Amino acid sequence: MSGFRTGEQKELVRPTTKQEVIEAGLTYLEGVGADLICKVCIPSGGSCCLSCPFLNDGVGCGQRNTSCTSWLCGFLKYIYYEAGLIREWKDFWDEVPGQQFRYDTTPRDFAVRGWLEPPKLRFLSEAFADDLQRLRRDRPAFWLVELKGKLDWYIDEILDSNNPKFVKRTEAKLYRLTSDFQRFHQAKAQLN
Numbered sequence: 001m002s003g004f005r006t007g008e009q010k011e012l013v014r015p016t017t018k019q020e021v022i023e024a025g026l027t028y029l030e031g032v033g034a035d036l037i038c039k040v041c042i043p044s045g046g047s048c049c050l051s052c053p054f055l056n057d058g059v060g061c062g063q064r065n066t067s068c069t070s071w072l073c074g075f076l077k078y079i080y081y082e083a084g085l086i087r088e089w090k091d092f093w094d095e096v097p098g099q100q101f102r103y104d105t106t107p108r109d110f111a112v113r114g115w116l117e118p119p120k121l122r123f124l125s126e127a128f129a130d131d132l133q134r135l136r137r138d139r140p141a142f143w144l145v146e147l148k149g150k151l152d153w154y155i156d157e158i159l160d161s162n163n164p165k166f167v168k169r170t171e172a173k174l175y176r177l178t179s180d181f182q183r184f185h186q187a188k189a190q191l192n
Contacts, residue, residue, distance in 0.1 A: 013111045018066060021096055021106075024116050025069035029076075031118030032085070033125025037075045040132045044144045052102055066106045067099040074152030078174070079128055081155050082188055083121055090159070092116050127187035135180055150177060 029035075041047070054063040070093035072080060080086040092114055093099070098106035136144050154174050158167050178184065 013113055014115055015109065015111050018104075018106045018108050018110075021066060021112070022064055022069050025066075025093075026064075027118045028089070028116045029069075031120055031122065032076070032079060032083070033122035033129075034076055036122065036125045036129040037073075037079075037132070040129045040136070041073070041075065041144065041148070044136055044141075054102070065102075065104045066093075066096050067102060067104045070096065070099060074148035074150065074155070075128065075132070077155045078151040078178070079121075079124055081158070083119070083124060083191060085119060085121075086155065086159065088116070123190070124184065124187050127183035128181060131181040131183050147177070 070089075072089070077086065080089055092112065095112040095114070096106060097110060098104045132144070151174070154170055154177070158170050158174075161167050161170070
C-alpha cells in the first residue's frame, strides 16, 4: 500500500508547490488505475467534467487544478475505500488550501504535513472496470450514472459517521450493491 504518514513523519512540514501537488495527485490516480475506470465510464455518459469551461473538445482538460485533481467520483471513492486508501487521500487534500468547485485559489507555494506515495493497485481498477463493462451491457443507460451516485453517497455516509452500527449496515448495502462485481471482489481478496 502507499505511505501517507508514518509516526516519524507526522509532524514534519514539507514545502511544496501547487503544480507538484497536482502531479502527485495524478500519479496517485494512475497508481490506482483511475484511467481504466474513466475508459468505461466516459463513453457511457458518465463524464465528471461535463459542462466544465476548461474541457476542450478532443483534447481534454485545459486547466487541471487542485480541486479537480482531488475530487473522486463514486467509483474511485469506492475503490479507494475498499483498498483502505480513502482517508489517506482525504487527509492529504484537506491540507491543500484554496480548493473550490472546478477552480482553485491554491497559492503557488505552501506546505503540507504528509505526502502521497503512489500505490500499485491498478489490478483493482482493472477488475472493477471489466465488471462495469460487462454489467452495463444488460442494464438501462442510466444505470452506470445511478450506480456511481449511490456509491458516492454510501461512502460519504460512512466517512461522516461515528456510529459503528450505521457503518456496518451501510457497508452491507455497499456489498449488496456491488455483489455482481465478481472480478473486483476476487481482486480485492488479494489485498488481505
